[in-house]
Amino acid sequence: MKPIYTFEIADDLNKYHADITYFHTQIKDFQKYLEDYFQLKDIPNGVFWTSRFVMEEVLEKPVPAFTRDEAIYMCAVQDYWAQYFIALLPESLKDKYTSYYSEHTKDEMLAILGHELAHHIDLFLAEFDEEHPTCEDMWFEEGMATYLPRKFFFDDELFNDIYHLEKSLYEYYLNEFGDLPLEHFTYDIYSHSKEYIMFHYWMSFIKVTQFVSHVDGDVSRLFKLYHDWDTEGRKISLSHYFETHI
Known part of the structure; x- marks a missing residue:
C-alpha cells in the first residue's frame, strides 16, 4: 500500500512523514500475515494520511480512521489521537488510564491501521x-x-x-x-x-x-x-x- 498525503498545510507533510514511514514499514509484516492465514487478496491501493480538519470537516467522519474498498483513511496527528482516546475516559478512570494513551498512542495507531487493513480479508x-x-x-x-x-x-x-x-x-x-x-x-x-x-x-x-x-x-x-x-x-x-x- 502506498502512502498518500492529504494535508491542507504543506508543512504537515514534513511534520508527520517519519511516523507515516514507520507505520508503512511495520504494516508490511501484518499484511503478509493476513495474506498467509486470513485470505487477504484485495489489498487497498493506498493509505490517505490526513489531518483532523480533513477527517472531520471535509470527509465528515466521526472517527479518525476508516476504510473503503479502494483505500484506507487515517488521521496522522498523534496528539489528536491521544486527545480522542483520553476524552473517552470518564473522570473515575482518568487517573488510572490516561498514562496508557500518553505512552502508547503510536502503538494504538499502528493497531488501528492494521484494523482497517483486516477489514479487507475475504473471510x-x-x-x-x-x-x-x-x-x-x-x-x-x-x-x-x-x-x-x-x-x-x-x-x-x-x-x-x-x-x-x-x-x-x-x-x-x-x-x-x-x-x-x-x-x-x-x-x-x-x-x-x-x-x-x-x-x-x-x-x-x-x-x-x-x-x-x-x-x-x-x-x-x-x-x-x-x-x-x-x-x-x-x-x-x-x-x-x-x-x-x-
Whole structure:
C-alpha cells in the first residue's frame, strides 16, 4: 500500500512523514500475515494520511480512521489521537488510564491501521459494495479486526493492558447505554456520540477476545464456526451460535 498525503498545510507533510514511514514499514509484516492465514487478496491501493480538519470537516467522519474498498483513511496527528482516546475516559478512570494513551498512542495507531487493513480479508462475509449490507455479524468483523492486529503487534502485557482498559470503559458505559446485545452494532450507531460508537467497539473486542480464549486461541476455528453459522442459514444470532458450539 502506498502512502498518500492529504494535508491542507504543506508543512504537515514534513511534520508527520517519519511516523507515516514507520507505520508503512511495520504494516508490511501484518499484511503478509493476513495474506498467509486470513485470505487477504484485495489489498487497498493506498493509505490517505490526513489531518483532523480533513477527517472531520471535509470527509465528515466521526472517527479518525476508516476504510473503503479502494483505500484506507487515517488521521496522522498523534496528539489528536491521544486527545480522542483520553476524552473517552470518564473522570473515575482518568487517573488510572490516561498514562496508557500518553505512552502508547503510536502503538494504538499502528493497531488501528492494521484494523482497517483486516477489514479487507475475504473471510468476512460482508462486502464493501453491498448497497444494503446485513449487520448481523458486524460486531464480529469489527471485534476481530481489532483483535488480530493487537495480537500481532502487541506483546502479552500490552495486549492485556488494552483489554482490561477497554473492558473497564465498556463496564462504565453499561450504566449509561444499557446491556445491549452484540447484534445492536449496526451502521446506525455512527449517528450517535463518539462514546456510544466506541462502546460498541469495546464490547465487540472484549467478546471476540473471550470467544477466542474459549477455542484456546485458535482463531481459524472461530472463523470456521462463523462460516458454519452462515451456511446453516443464520437460524440464531451469531453470538448465541458461538455460545452453543464452543
